[in-house]
Amino acid sequence: xNWLLDYVRPKLSVAKTEKxxxxxxxxxxxxxxxxxxxQELAKNLYVCPHCGYHLYLRPRKRLNMLFDNSxxxxxxxxxxxxxxxxxxxxxxxxxxxxxxxxKTKFDEAFVAAYxxxxxxxxxxxxxxxxxxxxxxxxxxxxxxxxxxQFAVKHHMPLILVTAxxxxxxxxxxxSLMQMAxxxxxxxxxxxxxxxxxxxxxxxTTGGVSASFAMLGDVTVAEPDAxxxxxxxxxxxxxxxxxxxxxxQKAEYLKKHGMVDMIVNRKELREKLICLxxxxxxxxxxxx
Amino acid sequence: xxxxxxxLDFEEPIYKLESKIQELKSCxxxxxxxxxxxxxxxxxxxTKRLLEETYTKLTPWQKVCVARHxxxxxxxxxxxxxxDNFMPMAGDKLFGDDEAIVGGMGFFKGQSVMIIGHExxxxxxxxxxxGFGMAKPEGYRKAKRLMELANRFGLPIxxxxxxxxxxPGIEGEERGQAEAxxxxxxxxxxxxxxxIAVVIGEGGSGGAIxxxxxxxxxxxxxxxxSVISPEGCASILWRDGxxxxxxxxxxxxxxxxxxxxxxxxxxxxxxxxxxxxFRDETIERTGExxxxxxxxxxxxxxxxxxxxxxxxxxxxxxxxxx
Numbered sequence: 246x247n248w249l250l251d252y253v254r255p256k257l258s259v260a261k262t263e264k265x266x267x268x269x270x271x272x273x274x275x276x277x278x279x280x281x282x283x284q285e286l287a288k289n290l291y292v293c294p295h296c297g298y299h300l301y302l303r304p305r306k307r308l309n310m311l312f313d314n315s316x317x318x319x320x321x322x323x324x325x326x327x328x329x330x331x332x333x334x335x336x337x338x339x340x341x342x343x344x345x346x347x348k349t350k351f352d353e354a355f356v357a358a359y360x361x362x363x364x365x366x367x368x369x370x371x372x373x374x375x376x377x378x379x380x381x382x383x384x385x386x387x388x389x390x391x392x393x394q395f396a397v398k399h400h401m402p403l404i405l406v407t408a409x410x411x412x413x414x415x416x417x418x419x420s421l422m423q424m425a426x427x428x429x430x431x432x433x434x435x436x437x438x439x440x441x442x443x444x445x446x447x448x449t450t451g452g453v454s455a456s457f458a459m460l461g462d463v464t465v466a467e468p469d470a471x472x473x474x475x476x477x478x479x480x481x482x483x484x485x486x487x488x489x490x491x492x493q494k495a496e497y498l499k500k501h502g503m504v505d506m507i508v509n510r511k512e513l514r515e516k517l518i519c520l521x522x523x524x525x526x527x528x529x530x531x532x
Numbered sequence: 533x534x535x536x537x538x539x540l541d542f543e544e545p546i547y548k549l550e551s552k553i554q555e556l557k558s559c560x561x562x563x564x565x566x567x568x569x570x571x572x573x574x575x576x577x578x579t580k581r582l583l584e585e586t587y588t589k590l591t592p593w594q595k596v597c598v599a600r601h602x603x604x605x606x607x608x609x610x611x612x613x614x615x616d617n618f619m620p621m622a623g624d625k626l627f628g629d630d631e632a633i634v635g636g637m638g639f640f641k642g643q644s645v646m647i648i649g650h651e652x653x654x655x656x657x658x659x660x661x662x663g664f665g666m667a668k669p670e671g672y673r674k675a676k677r678l679m680e681l682a683n684r685f686g687l688p689i690x691x692x693x694x695x696x697x698x699x700p701g702i703e704g705e706e707r708g709q710a711e712a713x714x715x716x717x718x719x720x721x722x723x724x725x726x727x728i729a730v731v732i733g734e735g736g737s738g739g740a741i742x743x744x745x746x747x748x749x750x751x752x753x754x755x756x757x758s759v760i761s762p763e764g765c766a767s768i769l770w771r772d773g774x775x776x777x778x779x780x781x782x783x784x785x786x787x788x789x790x791x792x793x794x795x796x797x798x799x800x801x802x803x804x805x806x807x808x809x810f811r812d813e814t815i816e817r818t819g820e821x822x823x824x825x826x827x828x829x830x831x832x833x834x835x836x837x838x839x840x841x842x843x844x845x846x847x848x849x850x851x852x853x854x
Contacts, residue, residue: 326851329793330784334769383849390846412737412759414769417783418795419849421759424738425745428717429845452759454710455698455738460718474709474738475700483700493705503708 274298290510299447299467299510304356304371307406311369311514317360320368320395322352323387330417338415345376353384354409357392359401363518365525367404368396372453374408381453382413386423389457393430402440402521407458411451424456431460440524442517445472445495445504459503463520465513466495466504537809540597546586549579583805590754593780596762598754599733600696603808605815606665607634607649607692610732613815614822615640615647623674627707630671632663632699633743635678637687641823646682648675648743649692652733665734666699669712672742676712676719679727688726688826691743696761698739713742720745721841724834728825730800730818731755731787732807747841748825749795751787752818753802757795758785795848797825 271280276298286293290310291300302310309315332338346352354376359368370392372379389405396403412420434441443461445454447470455474466472473493481488491497498504508516539547553575556568590598598604611618615638622629635648652665663671675691682689698709720727720743729746735757751757760768765783766775790796800821803810832840 324853325849326853329849329851330782332782334778334782335771386849414760414765414783417759418757418785418790419793421737421741421757422795422845422848424714424741425717425720425845426848428714428745429721429842432718432721432842452738455713455742456717457714459708459711459714472710474698474705474713479700480702480705484702488702492702497706501706501708503711 272300275300292510297468297509299469301374301408301447302510303375304351304373307371308356308358308369310510311404311517312358312360312362313364317358317369320357320359320388320392322356323384323391325383325387328415329383329419330415332415332417334415341377341415349373349376351376353388354379354381354413355385355388357388357395359395359399362404362514363521365518365521366399366401367521368392368399368401369404369406371406372408374410374448377413378411379407379409379453380411380413380420381409381423381427382416382420383423385413386420386426389423389427390430393433396439397433397437400437400439402442402524403434404442404444404517405457405461406444406446407449407453408446409449409451409453409458411453421452424452427457428460431457435462440521442520444513444517446470448472450474450476461505462524464503464505465516465520466498466507467510467513468495468507470495472498472504538602540594540601542586542594542597546579546582549575549582553579580804583809587754587804587806591777591781592756592783592786593762593777595754595786596734596756596776596780598806598808599756601733601806601808602654603811604733605807605811606654607651607694607732609811610649610692610815610818611636611638611647613812614819615645618647621674621678624670624677626673627670630663630668630674631661632665632667632695633671633675634662635675637682640690640819640826643826644687645690646678646687647690647692648678649732650695650739650743652694663699665695666697667695667739667742668699668701668704669707669709672698672709672712672716675743676716679716679719679723683723683725686725688829689723689728689746690822690826691727691729691746693729693731693735693740693744693757694733695736695739696734697736698742713738716742717745721845722838723841724838726826726829726832726837727841728822728829730822731757731796732818736761745841745845747829747837747844748797750798750800750818750821750825751790751796752800752807752814753787754806755787756785757787757790758783793849 274293277296279295291302328338354373357370443464445466450473618638620636634651650665651662653659653662727746728748729744731751762776762780765779787799803813807814
């Protein structure tokens with residue numbers, strides 16, 4: 246008896262609510278300005294058929310794309326204390342959370358699921374950039390910790406797909422602590438020699454890049470993704486000079502040795518399966 | 533070392549009293565001196581009362597100013613005062629030496645330790661040399677190297693946190709600032725020796741936590757530790773640089789806030805009037821508190837130390853739900 250035998254069908258309640266058809270029938274590619282028919286874009290995994298630009302791929306679509314037969318089970322979203330600082334700027338943080346939940350139909354900026362990928366049992370976590378910029382607060386940190394703990398418990402590798410502006414300011418120091426907690430989560434996997442693959446998508450910046458995102462056994466990035474520690478605007482204001490072409494893009498990171506490979510979205514699943522096959526000897530035991 | 537006291541905006545009444553005292557003291561007329569002594573004593577009492585009133589009720593923004601005070605003791609001052617036979621060490625053995633992070637081995641009350649800290653510098657020349665305490669990737673990789681070394685030889689690690697944040701710039705990005713910070717945090721979790729972090733001034737975001745994934749996290753009474761500077765937060769969330777005071781309050785960045793959240797283990801009381809007024813006393817007190825925690829940690833086995841750190845961070849921010 247193991248988790249594979251108790252396989253539960255995906256919980257469609259979460260999935261159903263997210264719209265399959267975009268609001269606009271036609272979408273404009275932010276890079277080449279070409280008008281693309283919405284369904285064509287969806288079929289093309291939100292990669293512009295004209296210029297190859299990788300548009301944002303929402304979490305459910307990402308999970309559908311990665312798991313075998315789009316079958317997976319969501320891990321329960323951890324319950325955490327909401328708005329621990331009682332934070333209020335020009336708007337209530339609670340109001341922001343509420344509208345993010347309505348907009349995305351997700352509880353938080355991170356969701357994880359388990360299932361099979363190329364036949365391997367695997368846990369995949371995805372950040373939701375549409376949820377307050379994919380920022381990492383307690384809920385995201387706890388989600389990653391629990392996803393890692395689940396992977397350790399069931400002896401599965403972990404894949405994290407990042408998309409985040411960094412730490413969630415509205416949770417102050419408690420969000421900063423998630424940098425340490427998510428780093429620790431990765432250590433739990435490393436201790437068990439379980440593979441952790443980081444898939445960096447546009448954008449991955451700040452406290453997320455300076456913690457679990459940069460600690461992959463293998464680091465994969467999508468083309469042209471912005472991957473940075475400090476914001477380009479801050480740097481530009483500090484040095485008062487122009488930034489090099491392609492600064493902080495995936496290709497720049499690869500050139501500087503910070504990313505292993507840049508993989509087109511269409512090949513992502515296949516490449517990840519290949520990586521799991523290669524690393525698999527360490528985690529398939531006695532079968 | 534700055535010998536002239538620098539007064540903060542909100543300290544103006546204290547400044548007035550103290551300059552009056554100076555004025556009276558500088559009067560050499562013997563006849564008048566007798567009368568003045570009484571007056572001086574009176575003024576000194578008043579100053580003390582005023583310091584007490586001000587410093588027991590500092591607002592979060594005032595604490596930010598105190599935490600950044602130029603006369604506040606920096607890592608080098610702590611090292612000089614607390615560590616005997618200090619052997620400074622340089623370089624990450626990969627790219628270069630970043631003096632924004634200083635470190636090395638030495639004896640702390642007879643115990644050999646590794647001490648690592650951000651150093652801001654104290655005058656223009658040294659500030660430039662130390663990169664204003666904003667470390668580049670090579671700085672964090674040096675810290676990581678020193679931690680590894682300490683771990684191999686069983687030396688407890690003391691880290692002193694005092695930075696506005698990690699260096700934001702082209703060189704930092706191209707040499708992997710994010711990776712350097714992440715790996716430095718990770719290194720902390722792999723250690724089998726006692727690891728104590730002390731926020732002595734400014735705990736600025738990722739640049740600070742890089743050297744603070746420790747068994748014990750201590751903070752000086754008027755130090756701060758935050759995910760973003762109040763300036764950064766004000767400009768992003770309020771879109772108004774002038775909202776720094778509001779941002780400082782909203783961020784809950786004081787030692788008292790962090791203690792309440794269970795993020796830190798102990799607040800080290802500063803002498804009345806702040807560390808910048810009573811540098812030696814502050815350093816001495818800090819040393820005593822570090823020593824106390826070190827003594828507790830030394831009772832643990834190497835495995836227990838790693839487990840202790842793991843449990844601390846796994847349970848951190850798991851608050852009770854109502």
